[in-house]
Amino acid sequence: MAGNQPTSEVQDFEGPARRRRKAVRYAVPVAVAGVAAATIGIGSALASTGDPDLPKISAQDLIAKMAQSDTQQMSGSVKINTDLGLPSLPSGLSFGDGGNKGEGKKGGSAPSPQSKLTELAAGSHTLRLAVDGPDKQRVSIVERAAEYSVVRNGDEVWAYDSSSNTVHHSKAPEAQRSHGKGAKDDVLPKDLGGASPQELAKKVLAAADETTAVTVDGTAKVAGRDAYQLLIKPKADDTTVGSIRIAVDAKNGVPLKFTLAAKGGGKAVVDAAFTKVDFGKPGAGTFDFTPPKGAKVTEGGAAGHDQKADRDHKADHKDGREGGLPGMLGMPGTDAAGAGKSKVLGKGWSSIAEFDAGKDAGSALNGKGAGKKSAGGKGGADAQALLDGFGTKVSGDFGSGRVYSTRIVNALMTDDGKVYIGAVTKDALVKAANAK
Amino acid sequence: MSRAETLPIGMPSLSLFRSEVTTTFRRWRTLALLGVLAAVPVLVGIAVRIETSRGGGGGRGDGGGGGGPAFIGQVAGNGLFLVFASLAATLPFFLPMAIGVIAGDSVAGEASAGTLRYLLVAPAGRTRLLLAKFTTTVLFAFAATLVVAASALAVGALLFPVGEVTLISGTTVSFGEGLLRALAIAGVVALSLTGLAALGLFVSTLTNSGIAAMATTVGLLITVQILDQFPQLSAVQPYLFPHYWLGFADLLRDPVYWDQIARNLGLQALYVAVFGSAAWARFTSRDVTV
Numbered sequence: 001m002a003g004n005q006p007t008s009e010v011q012d013f014e015g016p017a018r019r020r021r022k023a024v025r026y027a028v029p030v031a032v033a034g035v036a037a038a039t040i041g042i043g044s045a046l047a048s049t050g051d052p053d054l055p056k057i058s059a060q061d062l063i064a065k066m067a068q069s070d071t072q073q074m075s076g077s078v079k080i081n082t083d084l085g086l087p088s089l090p091s092g093l094s095f096g097d098g099g100n101k102g103e104g105k106k107g108g109s110a111p112s113p114q115s116k117l118t119e120l121a122a123g124s125h126t127l128r129l130a131v132d133g134p135d136k137q138r139v140s141i142v143e144r145a146a147e148y149s150v151v152r153n154g155d156e157v158w159a160y161d162s163s164s165n166t167v168h169h170s171k172a173p174e175a176q177r178s179h180g181k182g183a184k185d186d187v188l189p190k191d192l193g194g195a196s197p198q199e200l201a202k203k204v205l206a207a208a209d210e211t212t213a214v215t216v217d218g219t220a221k222v223a224g225r226d227a228y229q230l231l232i233k234p235k236a237d238d239t240t241v242g243s244i245r246i247a248v249d250a251k252n253g254v255p256l257k258f259t260l261a262a263k264g265g266g267k268a269v270v271d272a273a274f275t276k277v278d279f280g281k282p283g284a285g286t287f288d289f290t291p292p293k294g295a296k297v298t299e300g301g302a303a304g305h306d307q308k309a310d311r312d313h314k315a316d317h318k319d320g321r322e323g324g325l326p327g328m329l330g331m332p333g334t335d336a337a338g339a340g341k342s343k344v345l346g347k348g349w350s351s352i353a354e355f356d357a358g359k360d361a362g363s364a365l366n367g368k369g370a371g372k373k374s375a376g377g378k379g380g381a382d383a384q385a386l387l388d389g390f391g392t393k394v395s396g397d398f399g400s401g402r403v404y405s406t407r408i409v410n411a412l413m414t415d416d417g418k419v420y421i422g423a424v425t426k427d428a429l430v431k432a433a434n435a436k
Numbered sequence: 437m438s439r440a441e442t443l444p445i446g447m448p449s450l451s452l453f454r455s456e457v458t459t460t461f462r463r464w465r466t467l468a469l470l471g472v473l474a475a476v477p478v479l480v481g482i483a484v485r486i487e488t489s490r491g492g493g494g495g496r497g498d499g500g501g502g503g504g505p506a507f508i509g510q511v512a513g514n515g516l517f518l519v520f521a522s523l524a525a526t527l528p529f530f531l532p533m534a535i536g537v538i539a540g541d542s543v544a545g546e547a548s549a550g551t552l553r554y555l556l557v558a559p560a561g562r563t564r565l566l567l568a569k570f571t572t573t574v575l576f577a578f579a580a581t582l583v584v585a586a587s588a589l590a591v592g593a594l595l596f597p598v599g600e601v602t603l604i605s606g607t608t609v610s611f612g613e614g615l616l617r618a619l620a621i622a623g624v625v626a627l628s629l630t631g632l633a634a635l636g637l638f639v640s641t642l643t644n645s646g647i648a649a650m651a652t653t654v655g656l657l658i659t660v661q662i663l664d665q666f667p668q669l670s671a672v673q674p675y676l677f678p679h680y681w682l683g684f685a686d687l688l689r690d691p692v693y694w695d696q697i698a699r700n701l702g703l704q705a706l707y708v709a710v711f712g713s714a715a716w717a718r719f720t721s722r723d724v725t726v
Contacts, residue, residue: 289606
């Protein structure tokens with residue numbers, strides 16, 4: 001080849017043969033790019049087909065299989081996509097989305113697990129889990145060049161935020177499991193652990209009753225494992241939940257994928273799936289944690305302050321407290337209320353939680369004269385403008401109020417401070433308020 | 437002129453490569469680039485040190501996550517993290533800019549200095565010459581990365597305590613394993629620059645002006661970096677060469693999270709294949725008059 005190289009002498013003679021050779025040469029990079037594009041295209045097409053051939057199974061057997069599943073050890077990666085349709089907040093008032101990591105840590109407070117949890121409420125995240133029995137768990141949120149990990153080893157719970165090099169330490173109360181939401185001051189492992197498909201599926205099954213159609217809908221391959229798909233469809237008309245799909249491992253009954261679709265269609269509201277899973281024993285050092293030198297460590301007692309701040313975030317998904325992942329808000333079966341003065345109207349998927357936020361709160365939020373003033377000066381007006389942007393005004397026999405909506409959960413706050421919240425349509429909320 | 441005289445006659449490709457390497461690394465420009473790169477960890481280290489002593493002990497933690505390059509919060513506690521922090525600080529711009537200068541200059545610089553046709557008189561062939569140019573650029577990428585890492589390691593060990601390393605997943609490994617991971621990271625960082633090296637080489641074959649080729653390569657780099665920031669372009673971003681650059685941090689997870697690293701290296705290989713062959717097509721079929 002070396003001998004045929006064009007040299008400066010032939011510059012004036014660009015014959016057809018040379019031109020052809022030139023064209024052939026330029027075809028090489030084009031072909032390489034084309035092959036690469038084709039490979040990427042075919043690769044993703046192949047990945048979406050090829051459902052495994054599995055023996056038929058009834059919905060009941062499949063649920064039993066899940067219930068019987070005694071898998072105690074596993075590790076893997078979970079990809080969570082959430083699109084709750086939460087209004088996007090101006091920067092500085094963020095729900096804690098990835099871009100504003102510094103937010104809320106400025107005061108030197110510990111990395112708050114709750115604010116991390118709300119991060120999962122929007123966008124796409126990768127979690128890595130490792131579980132070894134009931135006492136040892138670990139969940140990490142994979143971030144760009146950083147990681148947020150919660151490690152539970154026996155009664156020690158550590159939360160480590162590598163981006164700010166801060167550590168939060170607390171003790172896991174022994175009675176935590178049996179107490180349920182009683183252990184409010186230590187929700188770390190439970191809440192983050194609740195994001196695993198396993199926990200999500202359990203909650204849904206508890207809620208299934210005559211209001212729900214549960215069927216087995218084909219098979220799927222999740223994280224390289226064969227799985228059955230359980231399809232859960234609410235029968236009620238006025239709920240915003242379209243369907244829930246759970247892919248269950250055909251061998252050991254572990255849920256591998258959880259998809260919550262809104263009735264309105266579009267992208268799944270919550271889509272949590274294992275991308276890699278391993279049912280072997282996680283490495284011994286996985287659950288050990290020693291705070292690194294120079295890291296700022298806060299003890300569990302300080303959590304109260306964080307919690308208060310985060311309650312504001314959670315205001316519009318109060319009933320998410322039990323649900324772990326914010327996507328579970330308003331899921332029937334999760335005790336919507338928690339607080340003493342609230343009650344649940346309706347049943348199953350259409351249940352609506354009602355509680356009294358107090359007259360002042362109602363008028364302040366909804367912009368009635370006095371409330372606005374008491375909110376104080378410019379700050380109050382700004383907050384008012386913000387709230388106006390989120391809510392839509394509604395009125396009915398109950399008076400008037402504002403509806404705050406996401407893709408799944410809607411909330412109605414009346415001017416006299418009553419709050420109705422549920423995974424139901426706006427009309428159902430108004431109807432419930434009118435019935436009072 | 438002296439450039440052509442140093443070339444042995446009838447050389448096999450290895451000696452062509454060797455002569456390329458010596459001429460590149462003997463240039464003042466190359467040494468200055470490496471010097472600037474070595475200075476970055478020194479600056480970062482001193483800044484963190486001053487900040488730490490003013491904050492009274494390990495108070496660097498608060499607000500550390502708010503800004504600055506990744507890993508900066510951990511530097512005060514463990515000097516080894518200065519390696520990661522410096523690589524994270526130089527990877528978006530300093531390192532690729534240096535690569536852009538070397539790659540852009542590789543062919544076009546010879547053309548503008550008038551030495552290219554002397555190189556082509558030697559019977560080594562254009563393909564081999566191009567290969568030698570590319571290998572030299574990749575070698576420079578490794579050298580530049582290692583210079584940053586070594587300088588950061590020296591400064592880190594000097595100014596901060598070193599010892600067991602807490603990975604970003606919270607697990608602790610020995611200092612030796614930490615060093616190994618640092619070395620692996622330097623390798624991954626160097627390899628993530630190969631896509632840009634091929635791109636620069638292609639640009640370099642398009643023009644006879646070394647300055648134009650360097651400016652175009654660095655300009656492309658900046659443009660692509662900006663495009664990588666727009667959320668509206670998320671569909672094409674996985675195919676932009678700097679998209680997975682910071683993925684080297686995944687080597688600091690436990691267990692190591694390979695997905696992004698594999699994707700990054702695959703993407704770089706794709707860029708090398710496409711732009712490398714484009715450079716070959718252009719260089720072997722073009723007229724060299726200067």
